[in-house]
Amino acid sequence: MSALPASYKRHRFPRELIAHAVWLYFRFPLSFRLIEEMLLERGIVVSYETIRRWSLKFGTAFARRLRRKRAAPGDVWHLDEVRIVIRGEVHWLWRAVDQDSYVLDEILQTRRNTKAARRLLTRLLRKQGARPKRMITDKLKSYGAAKRQVMPCVEHRSHKGLNNRAENSHLPLRKRERAMQRFRSPGGGQRFASVFSAIRNLFVSPACLSNALSRQIHRIRAFAQWNNATTLAA
Numbered sequence: 120m121s122a123l124p125a126s127y128k129r130h131r132f133p134r135e136l137i138a139h140a141v142w143l144y145f146r147f148p149l150s151f152r153l154i155e156e157m158l159l160e161r162g163i164v165v166s167y168e169t170i171r172r173w174s175l176k177f178g179t180a181f182a183r184r185l186r187r188k189r190a191a192p193g194d195v196w197h198l199d200e201v202r203i204v205i206r207g208e209v210h211w212l213w214r215a216v217d218q219d220s221y222v223l224d225e226i227l228q229t230r231r232n233t234k235a236a237r238r239l240l241t242r243l244l245r246k247q248g249a250r251p252k253r254m255i256t257d258k259l260k261s262y263g264a265a266k267r268q269v270m271p272c273v274e275h276r277s278h279k280g281l282n283n284r285a286e287n288s289h290l291p292l293r294k295r296e297r298a299m300q301r302f303r304s305p306g307g308g309q310r311f312a313s314v315f316s317a318i319r320n321l322f323v324s325p326a327c328l329s330n331a332l333s334r335q336i337h338r339i340r341a342f343a344q345w346n347n348a349t350t351l352a353a
Contacts, residue, residue, distance in 0.1 A: 127350075132165065136158075136163065137177060138177070138181070138345075138346075140173055141173055141174050141177050141178055141181065142345065143157070144178075145174070145178060145314050145315050145318045146318055146319075146322060148294065148298045150298075150299075151167035151170045151171045152167045154170050155167040177349075179310060179314060181314070181317075181318075181349055182313055182314040183317075184347075184348040185317045185318070185345075185348045186317055192217045193219055194217075194251050195218040195251060195252060196215050196223065196243065196251040196253070196254045196255070197216050197217070197255045197256075197284045197288075198213070198214070198236075198239065198254065199213075199214060199257060199285035199286050199289070200213045200231060200235075200259070203227070203302065205301065205302050205305055205308060206304070210227050210228065210229055211227070211228050211229070211230065211231045212289070212308075213225065213226050213227075213228060213235060213236070215239065215243055215285070216288045218284070219325050219326070220287070220288055222288060223243060224239065224242055225313065225316060226239055226309070227308050227309045227312065229305075231259075231261070232261050233261040233264040233268075235261070236259075236262050236265035237265035237268055237269055239265075240266065240270065241269055244269065244270065250273050252273075253275075253276065254266060254270075254273050254274065255277075255278075255284075255285070256276075256277050256285075257277065257286075258279055262275070263275060263277060291315075291319060292315060292316070295311075295315060318345075321341045321345060322341045322345075324337045
């Protein structure tokens, strides 16, 4: 079943403006107040609180539609976890990316153990619909224990030097986290990370596109997909 489009009913601003404001917030390190100022420069008077509500309401809906339209992911999974402090409590953002740095899934959890690793692998198998050819992680033993329970036949390479792709995938989100002065709640952190990664997956050019023309074509296609996900093409 296809995801239902976001409803713009009872919104006095046009849907093009709403979608553009949401795109600005999740695509670039901009605060709601900065986006308010950018729109005001164009003669559009909208409060930062309204932009915040748009991001909460439409961000998840847009990301869900983008994920349903994505290309087939790669068959090599790189898994890693990163420490995030929310209101003084330590949480762990578990993330999986493929060999092209495409974010496959991410989940914010309070534990860094086998149960948490198993939950990530179970979600990945359910969402991807197939096992990977290879799984690459750092030296955390929880990955090996979880893999033996969930997908014992998959090749597992455990070496810190091999997992730079997953570790580097944390950097863009960590920069946004610092700009936002940390997440306010686990639920808010999970929602932001999911939308942020879905939009970044769409717009960031793959490393294999080595010339400017190829990257421009990629961006044009990305905008076409974005317009479709936000029902702007209808």
